[in-house]
Amino acid sequence: MKRIILISAAMIFTSNLVHADVADEMLAKFQQQGIQANAQAGESLWNKTFTDHKTAQQRSCTSCHGNNLNHPGEHAKTGKAIKPMAPSVNSQRLTERKKINKWFKRNCKWTIGRECTDQEKADLLSFLSTL
Amino acid sequence: MKFSNTVLATTLISSFLMTGCAIGDEDEYRDKNRWGGSSLDVAPISNASYKEECGDCHMAYQPGFLPARSWEQIMVSLEDHFGENAELDSETQQQLTKYLTDNAAEHANYKRSNAMMKSLSYKDTPLRISETRYFIRKHDELPKRVVEDNPEVKSFSRCEVCHTEADMGSYNEHQVRIPGFGQWED
Numbered sequence: 001m002k003r004i005i006l007i008s009a010a011m012i013f014t015s016n017l018v019h020a021d022v023a024d025e026m027l028a029k030f031q032q033q034g035i036q037a038n039a040q041a042g043e044s045l046w047n048k049t050f051t052d053h054k055t056a057q058q059r060s061c062t063s064c065h066g067n068n069l070n071h072p073g074e075h076a077k078t079g080k081a082i083k084p085m086a087p088s089v090n091s092q093r094l095t096e097r098k099k100i101n102k103w104f105k106r107n108c109k110w111t112i113g114r115e116c117t118d119q120e121k122a123d124l125l126s127f128l129s130t131l
Numbered sequence: 132m133k134f135s136n137t138v139l140a141t142t143l144i145s146s147f148l149m150t151g152c153a154i155g156d157e158d159e160y161r162d163k164n165r166w167g168g169s170s171l172d173v174a175p176i177s178n179a180s181y182k183e184e185c186g187d188c189h190m191a192y193q194p195g196f197l198p199a200r201s202w203e204q205i206m207v208s209l210e211d212h213f214g215e216n217a218e219l220d221s222e223t224q225q226q227l228t229k230y231l232t233d234n235a236a237e238h239a240n241y242k243r244s245n246a247m248m249k250s251l252s253y254k255d256t257p258l259r260i261s262e263t264r265y266f267i268r269k270h271d272e273l274p275k276r277v278v279e280d281n282p283e284v285k286s287f288s289r290c291e292v293c294h295t296e297a298d299m300g301s302y303n304e305h306q307v308r309i310p311g312f313g314q315w316e317d
Binding site for chain 2: 077110
């Protein structure tokens, strides 16, 4: 019984450690593939406006996340509040690889009209980690 | 060893019993009515993954508001989800489809689910709850300025803005508070 508790405690502890470094780990992996992350490029991509070819709507990351990433955003269509993007304000941000990849896929397609390249993902991750 | 087996068995039995109570829709519904309290209109969400995956962008609508055929249709077209990209990985997509169809209106014995099913023809596969005849009938007294043109509401898709206990599955008229208009009863 005692052993089970110890093992579970150790598992919870290590999983927390792993979570804390998810963004760094992803960036390190990109680097191994020869991709140098550029936070500035990430910031300008974040603020860049794209035109949706179907609706002619102007879209950017800020459409939903707002202009101040320390503050909550608002879903452009549904109006639902989106928790702040800056990890310094919202410690849950960039802590789960699955979530990061899910939102990269959905949001790059919505905003840019295609999936982001690995270079773009690395740049965005590196920009957001500085916040 | 014997002790932990007993503990395990007790936990399993009690969680089974608790689940049994929680999903006893009909009884729960009747009991609440008998005591004069407010009854639930639709079964509350019982799937954490559904709440998270769908509830990040909009209210996680209770599966009991649409028939299974509607949920199936919605879940196979997430790439263009009313103009938004709402793609899920295939495992999550399958799990959530199962949750939605298992708990769809025809399988949930709740007031609104039954009313919704009654109002639909077998040919109807509504993709929006707000498009259904039942929904329209229930909201037809609301002028545009109260919902669509109200900057704090904007759309009928945002149940939770006016139905203050929507996330618990309660859509009672007495709990309606429309931002800028307050209590609303027709």
